[in-house]
Each structure stands twice: as structure tokens, then as C-alpha cells.
Amino acid sequence: MLRSDITVAIRDAVMHELAEVGYGRLSIEAVARRAGVGKTAIYRRWSNKLEMVLEIVSDVAGRTVPLPDTGSFAGDLQLIMMIVSRALQHRIASQIIPDLMAEAARNPQIAETLQKALRTHQQAVGEKLVGQAVTRGELPEGTDPDLAVDLILGPLYWRLAVSRTKPDAEYLEKLMAAVTVALRGSAG
Amino acid sequence: MLRSDITVAIRDAVMHELAEVGYGRLSIEAVARRAGVGKTAIYRRWSNKLEMVLEIVSDVAGRTVPLPDTGSFAGDLQLIMMIVSRALQHRIASQIIPDLMAEAARNPQIAETLQKALRTHQQAVGEKLVGQAVTRGELPEGTDPDLAVDLILGPLYWRLAVSRTKPDAEYLEKLMAAVTVALRGSAG
DNA sequence: AAACGGCGGAACGCAACCGTAACGTCCTGG
DNA sequence: CCAGGACGTTACGGTTGCGTTCCGCCGTTT
Numbered sequence: 457m458l459r460s461d462i463t464v465a466i467r468d469a470v471m472h473e474l475a476e477v478g479y480g481r482l483s484i485e486a487v488a489r490r491a492g493v494g495k496t497a498i499y500r501r502w503s504n505k506l507e508m509v510l511e512i513v514s515d516v517a518g519r520t521v522p523l524p525d526t527g528s529f530a531g532d533l534q535l536i537m538m539i540v541s542r543a544l545q546h547r548i549a550s551q552i553i554p555d556l557m558a559e560a561a562r563n564p565q566i567a568e569t570l571q572k573a574l575r576t577h578q579q580a581v582g583e584k585l586v587g588q589a590v591t592r593g594e595l596p597e598g599t600d601p602d603l604a605v606d607l608i609l610g611p612l613y614w615r616l617a618v619s620r621t622k623p624d625a626e627y628l629e630k631l632m633a634a635v636t637v638a639l640r641g642s643a644g
Numbered sequence: 645m646l647r648s649d650i651t652v653a654i655r656d657a658v659m660h661e662l663a664e665v666g667y668g669r670l671s672i673e674a675v676a677r678r679a680g681v682g683k684t685a686i687y688r689r690w691s692n693k694l695e696m697v698l699e700i701v702s703d704v705a706g707r708t709v710p711l712p713d714t715g716s717f718a719g720d721l722q723l724i725m726m727i728v729s730r731a732l733q734h735r736i737a738s739q740i741i742p743d744l745m746a747e748a749a750r751n752p753q754i755a756e757t758l759q760k761a762l763r764t765h766q767q768a769v770g771e772k773l774v775g776q777a778v779t780r781g782e783l784p785e786g787t788d789p790d791l792a793v794d795l796i797l798g799p800l801y802w803r804l805a806v807s808r809t810k811p812d813a814e815y816l817e818k819l820m821a822a823v824t825v826a827l828r829g830s831a832g
Numbered sequence: 833a834a835a836c837g838g839c840g841g842a843a844c845g846c847a848a849c850c851g852t853a854a855c856g857t858c859c860t861g862g
Numbered sequence: 863c864c865a866g867g868a869c870g871t872t873a874c875g876g877t878t879g880c881g882t883t884c885c886g887c888c889g890t891t892t
Contacts (some may be wrong), residue, residue, distance in 0.1 A: 666865090671878080671879055672879080672880070672881085673878080673879060673882085674879095675879080683880090683881085683882095684882090684883095687882080688883070691881095692880090692881085
């Protein structure tokens with residue numbers, strides 16, 4: 457019944473508004489203004505700000521990134537780092553993600569949604585990545601998948617989302633080498 | 645002339661308010677209420693919200709953490725990781741830091757202040773840490789201090805501020821080992 | 833004793849926002 | 863051609879916050 461073009465416009469407006477002012481200052485009015493619709497159109501679809509944002513964000517985040525399976529650990533690693541650094545350099549994502557992370561620290565509902573949207577998936581990626589590599593003999597048995605994920609995502613996230621400096625190709629190579637060596641050598 | 649006990653009360657209130665609602669929803673009125681002072685007392689000290697927050701935060705952050713100098717790379721590393729994980733587990737800090745990080749993405753003034761407060765200092769730590777280790781022969785020459793910092797802070801920050809799971813002693817040991825191996829083996 | 837100045841408190845005009853209720857419009861089916 | 867329903871838009875009262883101004887209080891300085 458609800459006109460889908462309007463729903464799309466609202467979803468779009470929420471993402472952009474979220475990026476510009478953050479969750480804390482997100483207002484329904486501003487969303488409506490930007491989407492070119494009335495506030496009622498929004499309230500007919502969601503009952504409040506939190507519900508609206510959570511539904512929209514988890515929908516976007518839920519479009520699962522495919523699990524890595526390039527045939528070699530180095531390839532998988534490179535692929536993951538490419539995808540993550542792409543994602544974290546995306547203008548909108550790079551503002552929304554840290555913002556919601558911060559918000560999650562004080563809103564359990566947001567925290568839970570983000571956990572579902574991000575952590576669950578990343579855990580799966582970590583386990584698959586490490587599992588495959590162990591099977592192939594590229595990593596020692598007993599390698600901790602969680603540690604692997606932290607070692608891969610941590611530095612990237614730190615650099616891209618916190619220091620906000622662009623990593624060049626050389627840096628990425630160094631990081632890849634470091635992570636590889638770290639995982640190969642620390643579990644034995 | 646300004647009563648210092650009142651200034652302290654305001655500073656304290658700002659930090660707590662910042663942790664509870666974030667920068668986006670921080671209101672002068674709430675700060676005054678919490679501090680038990682009149683708004684006038686605040687406006688007499690700072691001319692607006694941004695200036696107030698920046699001054700207070702950078703003051704707190706500016707209390708420089710001492711540079712590591714325990715005599716061995718392993719010791720320095722452990723010390724740094726202890727300090728950082730302590731800091732990031734602090735109730736107030738763990739909420740304020742991600743919040744301001746996110747805010748910095750859209751407010752250049754905040755970004756600049758945080759850069760000064762955090763990045764400059766961390767760079768110094770990284771250079772000292774790596775420099776000492778290289779001199780001692782614990783790390784190969786040409787080790788990238790920036791990469792080292794990213795490898796150390798990234799995973800810790802990711803785990804503590806993003807995934808929000810407490811790292812146990814075992815995890816920290818693994819991480820230390822991984823970082824050590826990574827830096828030792830990847831620059832050659 | 834008198835002047836000074838920071839203090840809390842109250843109120844101001846202004847702006848933004850919330851959530852709702854009344855309104856007008858468009859589409860559909862009879 | 864019209865009735866009915868679902869829609870988006872407009873208008874509204876109420877709240878919150880900003881930054882400012884004025885007031886009376888009180889401790890300090892001169």
C-alpha cells in the first residue's frame with residue numbers, strides 16, 4: 457500500500473542525514489525535508505526514530521559480503537582488506553559506522569543490532585579464512601580466528617576510521633605481510 | 645576571579661554529560677543542571693558549546709602519558725598495551741573517545757583538536773618505542789613506526805571500543821606475541 | 833563603608849523539533 | 863459519476879535548547 461518510491465526516498469534521506477549530522481542530532485523533520493515528503497509519511501512506516509534507523513541500517517548492512525574463497529590465504533587476506541578498506545573509505549559508510557559504534561555504547565538496542573549486522577558476519581569470515589588456511593597448511597593449527605580478525609580489521613579500522621589517513625599500496629602490502637607473519641608465528 | 649570550584653564542577657559535568665549523551669546531544673542547560681551552577685557561569689568561561697568541549701577535552705587528553713622506557717621491547721610493548729587497555733576500559737573514556745572520533749569526521753575543529761591530542765603523542769610513542777628497539781637490536785632497521793602503532797593500537801581499539809569484549813590475559817599475551825613477530829619479521 | 837564582581841536564578845526572543853489532528857488529493861471499484 | 867479509502871501535506875500546541883539580559887545576593891577588595 458505504501459508508495460515504494462517514497463519509501464526509497466526516505467531510506468536514502470536517512471542514510472545521508474545520518475552521515476551528515478549523526479544519530480544524536482538526526483531529526484525526523486530533517487529527514488522528511490530532505491526526502492521531500494511529509495513527516496506523516498515517515499510515521500506511517502516507522503513508529504519512532506530509533507526503530508526507523510535500526511531497520512534501515514541493518515537492512516543496508518545485511519547485504520552480506522561474500523565469504524572469501526580465492527584458494528590461498530594471501531589471496532583471501534588481500535580480498536578482505538580490499539573490501540574493508542573500500543567500505544571504510546566510502547564517504548557515507550565512513551561517517552555512519554563510527555557514529556553508530558559510539559551510539560551503541562550507550563544504547564543497547566543499537567549495540568545489539570550492530571553486533572548482529574557486523575560481528576556475527578565477521579566472525580564467520582574469520583573462521584572461514586583461518587579454517588581454510590589451516591586446512592591448506594598455510595597456518596598452524598590452533599590459530600585463533602578472533603585474534604586474526606582483530607589483527608586484520610583493527611589496524612585498518614584504526615587507520616581509516618580513526619587516524620583518517622589513506623593507506624597507500626605499500627602500506628597495505630606491509631600490513632598484509634605483518635599479519636601473515638604474525639598469525640603464522642604466534643600460535644605455535 | 646572565576647571561582648575554581650565552580651570551574652571544576654563544570655568540567656566534571658561536561659565529561660559526564662559527554663559520556664552519557666554524546667557531543668551531538670550535549671546541552672549547556674544539562675551541563676549547568678548537573679554541575680549545579682547557572683548557565684551564566686558557563687558562558688562567562690566559554691563562549692559556546694564547541695569551544696567549551698574542545699578546551700576541556702584537550703586539557704584532559706593533554707595530560708601526557710609518559711613515554712615507554714622499560715629497557716626492553718617486550719616490556720615497553722606490555723606497558724603500552726596495559727595503559728591503552730586501561731584507558732579504553734575506563735567507563736567515561738570508552739564512551740567519549742568513540743563519540744568524539746565520530747564527531748571529528750564531520751567537524752574539522754574537533755578533528756584537528758583530536759589529532760593534536762592523540763595522534764601527535766602516539767606518533768612520538770611509536771617512534772620512541774621502535775627507535776629504542778632498533779637500537780637494541782630487537783627490531784630490524786627500517787621498521788615502520790606508523791605500522792607498529794597501527795598494529796598495536798588497532799586490534800586493541802577494535803576489541804575494546806568496537807567489539808566491546810574484554811580481552812583476558814591470555815588474549816593480551818597472544819596479541820603481544822603476534823605484534824612482536826609481525827614487526828620482527830615483516831620489515832626484512 | 834562602599835564599590836566591585838562573580839554567583840544563582842529567572843525570564844526573554846528565537847529556532848528547531850516532536851507527535852498528532854485536520855485537510856485536500858489521488859486512485860479504485862461499483 | 864460517485865463513494866470510500868489510503869495517501870501525503872499542512873497546521874498546530876507543546877517542549878527543549880540557545881545565547882542573552884537583568885536581578886538580588888554575598889564575599890572580597892579598597
